[in-house]
Amino acid sequence: MRIRSKAVHAGDRKPPKPQIPVSTPVHFASSWVNTTQAELDRIFAAEEKGFAYSRYTNPTNEALEELITSLENGHGSLACASGMAALEHALKTVLLDRPKRVLCARDIYGATIKLLLDVLKPFGFETAFVDTNDLAAVEAALAGFKPGCLIMETISNPLLRVGDIAALAALCKRADSALIVDNTFATPLLVRPLELGADLVVHSSTKYLAGHGDTLGGLITATEQYFETMRRLSRINGPVMGPMESYLTMRGVKTFALRVERQCQNAAKLAAWLRSHPAVERVYYPDDPAHPDAAVIARTLPEGLYGGMVSFEVCGAGRARIFEFLDSLKMIVRATSLGDVHSMALYPWISSHRDVPLDKKAEMGIRENLVRLSAGIEDIEDIKEDLDGALRAA
Ligand SMILES: Cc1ncc(COP(=O)(O)O)c(C=O)c1O
Structure with a gap:
């Protein structure tokens, strides 16, 4: 092959070797050459x-x-x-x-x-x-x-x-x-x-x-x-x-089970702590014996693994106070996702449920003072400190 052809063909499409890579490689090929x-x-x-x-x-x-x-x-x-x-x-x-x-x-x-x-x-x-x-x-x-x-x-x-x-x-x-x-x-x-x-x-x-x-x-x-x-x-x-x-x-x-176990533990601790926080009106977490679906939860979720998400309502807060609370967070990431290694907080009213009409939000029970928190794998004390600082600032 000459240089212009080598530039296109060399290195690729080698026959399989007997050694097996320990992790699956990224196959960027859009198509495959078949033997016949x-x-x-x-x-x-x-x-x-x-x-x-x-x-x-x-x-x-x-x-x-x-x-x-x-x-x-x-x-x-x-x-x-x-x-x-x-x-x-x-x-x-x-x-x-x-x-x-x-x-x-x-x-x-x-x-x-x-x-x-x-x-x-x-x-x-x-x-x-x-x-x-x-x-x-x-x-x-x-x-x-x-x-x-x-x-x-x-x-x-x-x-x-x-x-x-x-x-x-x-x-x-x-x-x-x-x-x-x-x-x-x-x-x-x-x-x-x-x-x-x-x-x-x-x-x-x-x-x-x-x-x-x-x-x-x-x-x-x-x-x-x-x-x-x-x-x-x-x-x-x-x-x-x-x-x-x-x-x-x-x-x-490969590490999701480790992460989710830790996120469930952190979320349960945060739910318990938020329930006694003076600035918090109500906490939503499936470990609550008063949860409306407690009987189903007992049958469906394994003991101690109630998920890494906690939602809570800030006492008497409207949009401006929730904005202030979220803007005051220092470590917890304010972004529209969940389930990551880092803790994340989001305001459903303007993000995940932004376009849900007001009457539907009311029917679902999503109030203007609701915050959704995704517990990360950080040290629980750092997450609490960050939330506490922001709740007091707001
Ligand atoms: C429960 C649930 N399902 C589906 C989606 C959509 O996933 P994606 O953003 O990867 O399209 C989301 C996104 O937040 C979600 O929370």
């Missing part, structure tokens, strides 16, 4: 496993997908570019052969509501909302609205409601409706929704699974019933994660 056209033909036809084009599958993504499938105890997974891309793809997967009607949990992330109302409604998808903690209301909505699926969160954003996934899955099965569970807040360490009867489990892996605030991603894990449809559609519309993001997510997942 016949082999490529079989791969395109999905008659043979193999790589042809990264929109179909990529070795780095495949490694991450195998990892999350194993953690969620599912049949197979799809790594997507974001949690929202994963939610949209999950909805399209289960609704492909079903009525385009979505029954959505009332307590849910604001962008999920917008996905249904601003993105999918114009394409003919209808949505109705229901309190998934009221099983009779869900049963009535399944019978009356006849949805193709129910979508909910394991631990809801931001008020930390916990639904009875097993009971809801049984109701959905009877009504021939699929169940999609967003397991972002719980992670598979706390709850594995497929084991409780859900059909698809979705994660914003941006959060606890990746855990370091450096990558965006979404994961869907499906039962056998939906796996082929999910992959077949994604080969066409390509909502897939990039290989670098897959690598970073996989690297993060």
Whole structure:
């Protein structure tokens, strides 16, 4: 080869060596050279496993997908570019052969509501909302609205409601409706929704699974019933994660159980401490014996692992006082995410639930003095000191 050709070809596409790298490399290739056209033909036809084009599958993504499938105890997974891309793809997967009607949990992330109302409604998808903690209301909505699926969160954003996934899955099965569970807040360490009867489990892996605030991603894990449809559609519309993001997510997942255990411990300590703070009106945390879902929580969440999120209301505060409180934080990161190694605080009123109409916010119980805190892995005393200083300053 001459220099212009060498510059393009040298080093790449070496035959496999017997040594196996200890971690999966980042495969940036967009396409693969197959030994024969016949082999490529079989791969395109999905008659043979193999790589042809990264929109179909990529070795780095495949490694991450195998990892999350194993953690969620599912049949197979799809790594997507974001949690929202994963939610949209999950909805399209289960609704492909079903009525385009979505029954959505009332307590849910604001962008999920917008996905249904601003993105999918114009394409003919209808949505109705229901309190998934009221099983009779869900049963009535399944019978009356006849949805193709129910979508909910394991631990809801931001008020930390916990639904009875097993009971809801049984109701959905009877009504021939699929169940999609967003397991972002719980992670598979706390709850594995497929084991409780859900059909698809979705994660914003941006959060606890990746855990370091450096990558965006979404994961869907499906039962056998939906796996082929999910992959077949994604080969066409390509909502897939990039290989670098897959690598970073996989690297993060290796320590997620350690991080989440510590985050749960810190969150429980913060909830207890905030409950006795003079500037705090009310604390939302699933370890509370007076929590409205205490019985479901006792059945669903493992003892001592109630999640890393704590929400609380600041006494008599309006928007200006909450702004002041957040602006006074020194260590806790004021940013619109959660689940990272660093503690984070956010004001749902202007961020995660910004576009939720006022009447809907009131129905969900999101008040203007609510703060959402994601406990990090730092020393608990530093987190308390920072919160205390900001609560007193505000
Ligand atoms: C519960 C939940 N689901 C889904 C998403 C969307 O994930 P992403 O931001 O990765 O698209 C978020 C984002 O905050 C979330 O909190």
